[in-house]
Amino acid sequence: MQLQARFYVIFLVAVSVLLFGGCQKQKTDSESLRILASINPLADFARQVGGERVEVVVLIPTGASPHTFELTPKMMVSASHSRLLILNGIGLEPWADDLIDAVSSDSLLVVETASDIEILMDDDHAAGNPHVWLNPRLARQQVEKIAAALQQISPADSAYFAINAQNYLALLDTLDIDIRKHAQKWTHRSLICVHPAWEYFTREYSLELTQVVLPNPGSEPSPRHLQQVIQAIRRVQARAIFSEPQFSPALVHTIAAETGVRVLTLDPLGTGDYLALMRQNLANIDQALKEGPRCQTL
Ligand SMILES: [Zn+2]
Numbered sequence: 001m002q003l004q005a006r007f008y009v010i011f012l013v014a015v016s017v018l019l020f021g022g023c024q025k026q027k028t029d030s031e032s033l034r035i036l037a038s039i040n041p042l043a044d045f046a047r048q049v050g051g052e053r054v055e056v057v058v059l060i061p062t063g064a065s066p067h068t069f070e071l072t073p074k075m076m077v078s079a080s081h082s083r084l085l086i087l088n089g090i091g092l093e094p095w096a097d098d099l100i101d102a103v104s105s106d107s108l109l110v111v112e113t114a115s116d117i118e119i120l121m122d123d124d125h126a127a128g129n130p131h132v133w134l135n136p137r138l139a140r141q142q143v144e145k146i147a148a149a150l151q152q153i154s155p156a157d158s159a160y161f162a163i164n165a166q167n168y169l170a171l172l173d174t175l176d177i178d179i180r181k182h183a184q185k186w187t188h189r190s191l192i193c194v195h196p197a198w199e200y201f202t203r204e205y206s207l208e209l210t211q212v213v214l215p216n217p218g219s220e221p222s223p224r225h226l227q228q229v230i231q232a233i234r235r236v237q238a239r240a241i242f243s244e245p246q247f248s249p250a251l252v253h254t255i256a257a258e259t260g261v262r263v264l265t266l267d268p269l270g271t272g273d274y275l276a277l278m279r280q281n282l283a284n285i286d287q288a289l290k291e292g293p294r295c296q297t298l
Contacts, residue, residue, distance in 0.1 A: 033154055036079055037086040038093045039066060041133045042113060044274045045143045046086055048168040049161050050150055057082070062271045065246035066130075067195075067217040071095035079103045083153045086146055089114040091127025111149040113142035120203070124196050124215045134268055135200035136176040136278065140169055175278055179205055182282055186289035190236040192229065192261075194244040194252060197268040207289075210236055213251050226255065233259045240288035242266040264288055 032055040037043035043058040050056065057078055060069050066088075079085060080103050087093050089112035100110060117138050119128035132138040147165035151158040183205045190210040191202060195217045202209045211232040214221055233241065233255070240262040243252040246269060256263045264284045270277030 033084070033150070034082045035084045035086065035150075036082045038088060038096075039133075040269050040272050041139070041274045041277070042086050042088060042142065042146070044272055045113075045139070045146050045168070046084075046150070049143065049147045049165045051160065051164050053154070053157050053160065054150070058272075060269075062269070063245060065217060066092050066269075069095070071098055075099060076102045079108065080105065082108060084108070084149055085110045086149070087112050088130055088133065088142075090119055090130035090132070091125060092130035109149055109153050111145055113145045114138075115145075117141060120199050122196055122199065124212070124217075129196060129199050131197040131268055132200050133274075134198060134278075135204045136172045136179070137204060138200055139274070140172050143168060143172065171275060175275060178279075179282055182286055183207075186285075188236075188239065188289040190238055191242065191266075191285070191288070192233055192236075192238050192240075193242045193266060194247050197244070198266065210238070213241075213255065214247060217247065221251070226251070229255055230258055233261055238288070240264045242284070242288070244268060262288070 032053055033050065035043075035046050035050065035054050035056045036059055037046050037056055038059050040058055040060075040062060043056045046054060046056045059075055059078070060066050076099060079099050085096075085100070085108055087096055087110065096110075100108070114130065114132045117132050119132075121128050133142060143165060147161050150161045154161075186207075189206065190208050191198060192211050192213075193209060194212060195214045196209060196212050198207075198209055201207070211229045213226070213229055215225065232238075238259075238261055241252055241256050241259075242264050243249040243266075245265065245267050249263070252263055255261075264287055266281050266284060267277060
């Protein structure tokens with residue numbers, strides 16, 4: 001091969017690697033559909049509906065908070081190979097437009113799963129509270145949107161997706177019923193959490209999100225605000241304060257030491273299994289709200 005021709009081939013390969021990440025394959029009929037989802041719960045919904053016919057990649061890694069997450073070049077490469085981008089919406093993914101612009105692919109369908117849900121406005125989320133998936137009845141609507149999007153990108157699999165969606169919606173209904181059964185036994189109604197992720201949950205099950213440690217995730221709360229949290233714990237005689245794995249627990253432990261309450265965990269994102277996540281959260285809420293002796297008296 002002439003030197004010039006060889007250089008040209010190397011140049012083309014290098015450009016392909018840059019453009020396609022070096023791992024793009026020709027899609028065959030038997031290959032699964034590649035799906036992107038912003039957070040673990042939405043990725044799980046896509047897996048439940050898509051079954052073995054989809055390959056789901058979650059963009060915001062386990063342990064990271066959507067409120068402090070930033071787009072990476074790897075995500076752009078990932079998106080360029082994908083058929084569907086599943087977002088929550090309501091400001092949870094401020095980087096999404098940049099990602100979609102970078103991909104500029106006609107074959108990428110984008111679905112905002114919370115788009116038809118009535119949004120709760122609060123002072124802490126500029127676009128409204130995005131954490132709709134923590135209410136199983138609203139999660140239901142997100143699953144239906146994901147099923148419709150999957151049917152759109154692969155009409156041949158429509159019936160398969162529909163059956164999977166129905167089966168999963170039934171499990172969400174059972175979760176909702178179980179939470180209501182637990183709620184009947186809660187003698188306390190007040191939650192003190194890290195940030196206002198649980199508003200859709202607390203409203204659905206007649207609880208009150210009394211105070212949050214981080215009203216503005218990503219910035220430190222003022223000493224005055226922390227005093228208000230401590231006063232609220234004393235006023236409602238809370239027995240626990242809830243930490244979230246995506247945020248440092250230091251402040252929560254400081255407040256717990258000051259007030260003598262237990263530290264329990266409420267995880268809005270989990271590691272992949274939404275139903276298991278919500279059942280663990282439910283068990284933890286039980287510990288805080290069911291009748292029983294307080295861990296320490298104030
Ligand atoms: Zn939030």
